[in-house]
Amino acid sequence: MPSRIVNLLVGPEFDGMRLDAFLATGEGMPSRSACARLVEGGAVTINETPATSKSEKVLLGDRVRATVDEPDDAGGLLRPNPEIPLDIRFEDDHLIVLSKQAGLVCHPSPGHVDDTLANALVAHYGYAHLGMLQGEERPGIVHRLDMETSGLMVAAKDDATQKALQDLIRLRVLDRRYVALVQGPIAHDEGAIETGIARSTRDRLRMAVSDAPGAREAITTFRVLERFEAGRRDDGYTLVECHLYTGRTHQIRVHMRHVGHPLVGDPLYGRGDLRQNLGLDRQFLHSWRISFDHPATGETVKLADTLPDDLLAVLESLAERSMGRTPAGEKICPALASAGRVTRHEG
Numbered sequence: 001m002p003s004r005i006v007n008l009l010v011g012p013e014f015d016g017m018r019l020d021a022f023l024a025t026g027e028g029m030p031s032r033s034a035c036a037r038l039v040e041g042g043a044v045t046i047n048e049t050p051a052t053s054k055s056e057k058v059l060l061g062d063r064v065r066a067t068v069d070e071p072d073d074a075g076g077l078l079r080p081n082p083e084i085p086l087d088i089r090f091e092d093d094h095l096i097v098l099s100k101q102a103g104l105v106c107h108p109s110p111g112h113v114d115d116t117l118a119n120a121l122v123a124h125y126g127y128a129h130l131g132m133l134q135g136e137e138r139p140g141i142v143h144r145l146d147m148e149t150s151g152l153m154v155a156a157k158d159d160a161t162q163k164a165l166q167d168l169i170r171l172r173v174l175d176r177r178y179v180a181l182v183q184g185p186i187a188h189d190e191g192a193i194e195t196g197i198a199r200s201t202r203d204r205l206r207m208a209v210s211d212a213p214g215a216r217e218a219i220t221t222f223r224v225l226e227r228f229e230a231g232r233r234d235d236g237y238t239l240v241e242c243h244l245y246t247g248r249t250h251q252i253r254v255h256m257r258h259v260g261h262p263l264v265g266d267p268l269y270g271r272g273d274l275r276q277n278l279g280l281d282r283q284f285l286h287s288w289r290i291s292f293d294h295p296a297t298g299e300t301v302k303l304a305d306t307l308p309d310d311l312l313a314v315l316e317s318l319a320e321r322s323m324g325r326t327p328a329g330e331k332i333c334p335a336l337a338s339a340g341r342v343t344r345h346e347g
Contacts, residue, residue, distance in 0.1 A: 080123035131162030151287025164295030182261035225329030
């Protein structure tokens with residue numbers, strides 16, 4: 001496997017930092033857990049002396065040298081793409097939780113060959129450090145988000161973790177919460193939508209509510225966070241939190257359209273009037289919270305993610321039309337603008 005040498009100098013801002021954390025700040029360095037493995041594998045020196053502990057503290061002026069193996073894509077179908085950034089929110093030796101940016105496809109599909117999240121994962125970790133149960137075109141993938149849906153999702157570093165996480169989804173105990181802005185007023189504060197979903201017989205790009213024998217069960221619950229009064233060109237809007245119990249393609253988008261409240265900006269299931277879509281050219285849908293019991297450690301992993309700037313701007317434009325927040329909205333809406341963010345790692 002090819003390798004490269006990385007030389008780092010400890011500056012004032014890093015004085016006293018753990019070695020693995022310091023290494024991960026270096027340009028072109030892998031994740032913190034991967035840096036810890038470099039230390040454990042004898043690939044790191046401090047002032048030409050081999051480092052023996054990932055928790056060792058670096059000091060101002062220390063010269064740190066690391067020998068870093070390049071990701072090996074041998075035997076894999078995907079071309080690694082290190083130009084795609086990974087916004088990692090949690091990582092250990094078993095799994096990754098990241099915030100996917102809008103516009104990024106999760107895995108290769110027609111028109112997207114080497115510009116997907118899967119290509120970025122291969123570049124950042126290599127095939128050898130990703131779960132492969134979904135095949136070589138979906139390394140690490142546990143569940144997916146639509147191309148224009150942003151927010152939190154989970155990837156696995158090994159087959160056992162990948163299977164365990166998929167089992168949590170099947171058992172409906174991997175808690176995924178989304179925030180959506182929909183067209184029109186929703187009268188009730190809470191609701192549940194239970195239908196079958198299948199591919200549309202009229203348009204193969206779309207999914208549809210269906211009771212056909214091949215339709216798959218889909219369950220979405222929602223609760224209203226905030227309502228916005230009608231304007232001159234629209235019927236108003238409702239901000240909702242949706243809870244997925246199943247993970248069907250386009251599920252939230254299809255279900256909200258089914259009950260008469262399509263997502264703002266949705267190009268497939270929404271309304272075409274750009275003014276009613278508040279200038280958005282993608283659906284207002286963000287995976288804002290995820291919670292699950294770690295398959296290896298048993299500890300609860302619970303993360304929240306702020307809305308990206310384009311969605312926050314839409315809510316700010318509606319602020320004067322607010323009809324007030326529900327009790328759930330009083331708790332959740334502030335977090336959508338202030339949930340913690342962490343360092344962006346590049347592949």
